[in-house]
Amino acid sequence: MATTSAALTSVVSPRRFNHDLAVYVKEAKYEFLKYLRIPVYSFSTVLFPVMFYVLFGLLMNRQGTIGQVSVSTYLIASYGTFGVMGASLFANGVGVASERGLGWMQVKRASPMPPFAYFFAKLVASMIFGSIIVLLLLILGIAFGGVHIALLSALKLLAVLIMGAIPFCAMGLAIGYFAGPNSAPALVNIIYLPISFASGLWIPLAFLPKFLQKFATVLPPYHLAQLALQTVGGFGHGLNSTHWEFLAGFTLLCLGIARLGFHRDEGKTYG
Amino acid sequence: MSASVLRSLQESEQKGNGNMSPVVASLNRISKNYGEVQALRNVNLAIHAGELLALLGPNGAGKTTAVKLLLGLAKPTAGNVSVFGGNPVEAEFRMRTGAMLQVAKVPETLRVREHIDLFSSYYLNPLPMSETLAIAGLESIKDRKFGELSGGQRQRVLFALAICGNPDLLFLDEPTVGLDVEARRLLWEQIRKLLARGKTVLLTTHYLQEADALATRVIVINRGVIAAEGTPSEIKARSAGKQIRCVTSLSIDAVRRMPGVVEVLQDREALQIKATEAEPVLRQILASDQAISGIEVTSAGLEEAFLALTEDHNLTQPETLGSN
Structure with a gap:
């Protein structure tokens, strides 16, 4: 971030490398604990997707199928995507905006913390919250929704959604570097809820109007949801490689925007 | 020592x-x-x-x-x-180096010892946790979450983060x-x-x-x-010295003529006297006015000290300078 020398020295000295590794692990641990203890974060990011799933996947549409899969299976993939996206956007978008705007990031940057440890910790915390959500959905689906899923498919689903935290963490950073500490939560909600809906995460795309189905193909959550669906045998739209490419491109774009925000900050009073 | x-x-x-x-x-x-x-x-x-x-x-x-x-x-x-x-x-x-900066918000859900543990890990040769806690006076509140601390305690935690690496x-x-x-x-x-x-x-x-x-x-x-x-x-x-306030029957002019007096103002019933040093001026006033009452001596305010110091240097500056 401010310098790459931490990374360079770590190549040079093994002691430094081990030390940095320990910092990364500790940073991630405390980042996770920090969010776990903020009820607004841990409850809303975990509870919302789970609650939606119970309502729409378990209570209302028990017998339905979409393509080749049952509604209760389909919605594990789509609410899993929704959950991972929420956990990543809130931890990074709101987290960075507030820590940057209210001076905490500066305290970290003045310390000898390896600069990337900060971002790594946020990514790991988002991935852990994402995994918790996906596992809860799987457990609920299997226990109460008659979901049959092979262990390997379940693991693949989990892996895809964990990787899916990356583009949304990058998106969170882009938001966090431009939004103020007070406006960030509202901004994240304004972006996150509509694109979730329009990507077919709440109501499967097949039930949405044609123009929305077309529009969905430019939305990142749509692409992640398609990848997730295919792991549970759902009928995905489009090629897997296209979805991955889209998400990779989106990640780079967001990191570029975040970088602009970072440099914009450098000339200012905080950053 | x-x-x-x-x-x-x-x-x-x-x-x-x-x-x-x-x-x-x-x-x-x-x-x-x-x-x-x-x-x-x-x-x-x-x-x-x-x-x-x-x-x-x-x-x-x-x-x-x-x-x-x-x-x-x-x-x-x-x-x-x-x-x-x-x-x-x-x-x-x-x-x-270690730094204690002005920060509006610190993660509130981490405990005091957790914050210190994390910052200590950044340094290659940090102080032992117990020593950092002792220096910053945080032993009794090490298990509290940052959000539960008073203003003074919070500053002491930030102080602990600055010193924990033994910089x-x-x-x-x-x-x-x-x-x-x-x-x-x-x-x-x-x-x-x-x-x-x-x-x-x-x-x-x-x-x-x-x-x-x-x-x-x-x-x-x-x-x-x-x-x-x-x-x-x-x-x-070099700063503006002392401020004496007292109720006296002496005239403004009489006080103004005393050596060491910089400026005298009437403030309701009292006189507001600026002096380079308080003691000599007080001695003179006490000697010449038996009925003096309500004596207060204060150091010159910082604003005045700055005025005095900056005037020495004849600074002519535009008004827009210096944001923190």
């Missing part, structure tokens, strides 16, 4: 032979602009090993900017910054701002202990009293330029 003895030793040593201990960090002909605003203008500043240098100035003087430059958090517009002979942004030098050089940016008298004194004690351990400290403050209580050397900064530099007593002597 007590901190104050050490301090006076250092003071006399520095004064006595005129050669100071080596420079550990410096700003060399530094200018820093934030857009149109000139926060610092051609500033030279050196921090010597083992001293507590107080950077004294009103809000917006450029104190925080100086600290940020020394920490590598901001890039100078012109000039160069040296910390331990190198660039402050490099991790190697950050290992040897040689500490930056304390307005460490006691917003604290009550007792919390301030407690933090002062802790800062004195650091000095006694041979640490070098740069402290910014807008309290003359704080600089006086802690510093071995004071640099007064105003509107981005250095207005004065010296020991605390030198600075105090």
Whole structure:
């Protein structure tokens, strides 16, 4: 971030490398604990997707199928995507905006913390919250929704959604570097809820109007949801490689925007 | 050896032979602009090993900017910054510095010992946790979450984060701002202990009293330029002196004629007297007015001290200078 020398020295000295590794692990641990203890974060990011799933996947549409899969299976993939996206956007978008705007990031940057440890910790915390959500959905689906899923498919689903935290963490950073500490939560909600809906995460795309189905193909959550669906045998739209490419491109774009925000900050009073 | 003895030793040593201990960090002909605003203008500043240098100035003087430059958090517009002979942004030098900055919000759900544990891990040779807790006076609240702490306790945690890596050089940016008298004194004690351990400290403050209580050397900064530099007593002597308030039957003119009196104003029934020193003026007034009452003596306000100091230098500055 401010310098790459931490990374360079770590190549040079093994002691430094081990030390940095320990910092990364500790940073991630405390980042996770920090969010776990903020009820607004841990409850809303975990509870919302789970609650939606119970309502729409378990209570209302028990017998339905979409393509080749049952509604209760389909919605594990789509609410899993929704959950991972929420956990990543809130931890990074709101987290960075507030820590940057209210001076905490500066305290970290003045310390000898390896600069990337900060971002790594946020990514790991988002991935852990994402995994918790996906596992809860799987457990609920299997226990109460008659979901049959092979262990390997379940693991693949989990892996895809964990990787899916990356583009949304990058998106969170882009938001966090431009939004103020007070406006960030509202901004994240304004972006996150509509694109979730329009990507077919709440109501499967097949039930949405044609123009929305077309529009969905430019939305990142749509692409992640398609990848997730295919792991549970759902009928995905489009090629897997296209979805991955889209998400990779989106990640780079967001990191570029975040970088602009970072440099914009450098000339200012905080950053 | 007590901190104050050490301090006076250092003071006399520095004064006595005129050669100071080596420079550990410096700003060399530094200018820093934030857009149109000139926060610092051609500033030279050196921090010597083992001293507590107080950077004294009103809000917006450029104190925080100086600290940020020394920490590598901001890039100078012109000039160069040296910390331990190198660039402050490099991790190697950050290992040897600690910083207590003004921060509006610290993660509130982590416990005191967790915050310290994390920051200690950044350093290669940190202090043991128990020692950090002891120095900062946090043993009894180490298991509390940051959000549950009082203002003074919060500042002590930030202080602990600055010292936990056992750094040689500490930056304390307005460490006691917003604290009550007792919390301030407690933090002062802790800062004195650091000095006694041979640490070098740069402290910014807008309290003359704080600089006086802690510093071995004071640099007064105003509107981005250095207005004065010296020991605390030198600075105090150059500042606007004392203010005496009393109810007296003496006329304004009579008081004004007394030696040492700078200015006299009528304030309701009392006289407001500005003097270079309080005692000689008081002696004269007491001798000539038996009925005097309601005597109050105060140090000149910082604002007045700054006015006095900056007027010496004939500074003509635009009004837009210096955002923190």
